[in-house]
Amino acid sequence: MLWGIDLGGTKIEGVVLKSAENPEVMVRKRIPTEQEQGYEHILSQINKLIKMMSKEVGTTAEKIGIGTPGTLDPKTQTLKNSNTTCYNGQPFKADLEEIIKMPINIANDANCFALAEAKMGVVKSQKIDAEVVFGIIMGTGVGGGLVVNGKIINGRHGIGGEWGHNFLDESGGKCYCGKIGCVETVISGPFTQQYYTSLTGQDKHLKEIVDLHEANKDKNATKTINRLTHFFGKAISVVIDIVDPDVVVIGGGVGNIDYLYTDGVKAAQKFVFNDSLETVFLKPELGDSAGVFGAAMLVAD
Numbered sequence: 059m060l061w062g063i064d065l066g067g068t069k070i071e072g073v074v075l076k077s078a079e080n081p082e083v084m085v086r087k088r089i090p091t092e093q094e095q096g097y098e099h100i101l102s103q104i105n106k107l108i109k110m111m112s113k114e115v116g117t118t119a120e121k122i123g124i125g126t127p128g129t130l131d132p133k134t135q136t137l138k139n140s141n142t143t144c145y146n147g148q149p150f151k152a153d154l155e156e157i158i159k160m161p162i163n164i165a166n167d168a169n170c171f172a173l174a175e176a177k178m179g180v181v182k183s184q185k186i187d188a189e190v191v192f193g194i195i196m197g198t199g200v201g202g203g204l205v206v207n208g209k210i211i212n213g214r215h216g217i218g219g220e221w222g223h224n225f226l227d228e229s230g231g232k233c234y235c236g237k238i239g240c241v242e243t244v245i246s247g248p249f250t251q252q253y254y255t256s257l258t259g260q261d262k263h264l265k266e267i268v269d270l271h272e273a274n275k276d277k278n279a280t281k282t283i284n285r286l287t288h289f290f291g292k293a294i295s296v297v298i299d300i301v302d303p304d305v306v307v308i309g310g311g312v313g314n315i316d317y318l319y320t321d322g323v324k325a326a327q328k329f330v331f332n333d334s335l336e337t338v339f340l341k342p343e344l345g346d347s348a349g350v351f352g353a354a355m356l357v358a359d
């Protein structure tokens with residue numbers, strides 16, 4: 059059986075899958091993270107959840123995959139780049155292994171998303187021969203995960219696939235990471251809405267802006283969506299030129315926007331170092347489950 063836990067800001071979710079070949083859900087449970095009570099408390103919540111799952115499935119795990127909001131630094135063995143800042147700098151892997159008395163495999167949420175969609179989700183159902191899969195989460199932030207032949211590419215610094223903080227355009231301004239013009243500051247949901255506000259002085263939800271563009275009713279909405287698809291294309295073309303994925307899976311709230319798959323792909327075509335673009339762009343299939351399924355897949359072999 060494969061055990062996985064997805065550590066979120068408000069909830070911790072656990073799943074036990076029958077096997078990698080037959081990922082039937084044996085148990086699925088969630089409890090609140092209660093992160094306001096601090097790091098130690100979160101560790102004890104994870105321990106509590108694992109005990110609840112063991113009781114239900116009638117056996118204990120030998121190893122658990124954990125999806126975290128941050129990345130484990132291969133050198134310092136501490137978590138970094140997490141927007142839930144209480145994890146940053148903590149030796150999370152060692153601390154948790156000591157409490158739960160078993161080894162864990164860790165990957166960040168975007169890597170888990172990419173792995174789950176590659177092995178159990180839309181890639182498996184629609185493009186099973188894909189070798190290189192790039193999974194994107196475009197929402198409040200922008201993240202990415204690279205899966206090659208069913209394995210996450212973590213890289214030397216543990217930042218493999220971290221597309222959201224690639225340089226894209228100065229117009230994005232300063233990012234929380236300290237750099238200027240990151241992909242995230244140009245095409246995330248909040249920054250796209252902010253761009254619309256800068257044109258109109260009005261705050262509107264991204265969905266509304268998309269609808270106004272679709273109805274051809276608001277030239278600033280059109281300008282905002284055209285900007286989004288242009289920069290999406292430009293940003294993803296860099297990934298395509300380097301790892302040349304068979305499939306790009308676009309998750310997250312912004313990833314639902316159909317224009318990414320039409321105008322966004324057309325824009326990418328302009329920037330890619332090839333006359334044609336055969337990369338397949340797919341919508342994810344697993345929804346909210348991708349994080350926890352991907353965590354379980356971390357212990358698949």
Ligand SMILES: [Zn+2]
Nearest residue numbers: 223233235240
């Ligand atoms: Zn950044």
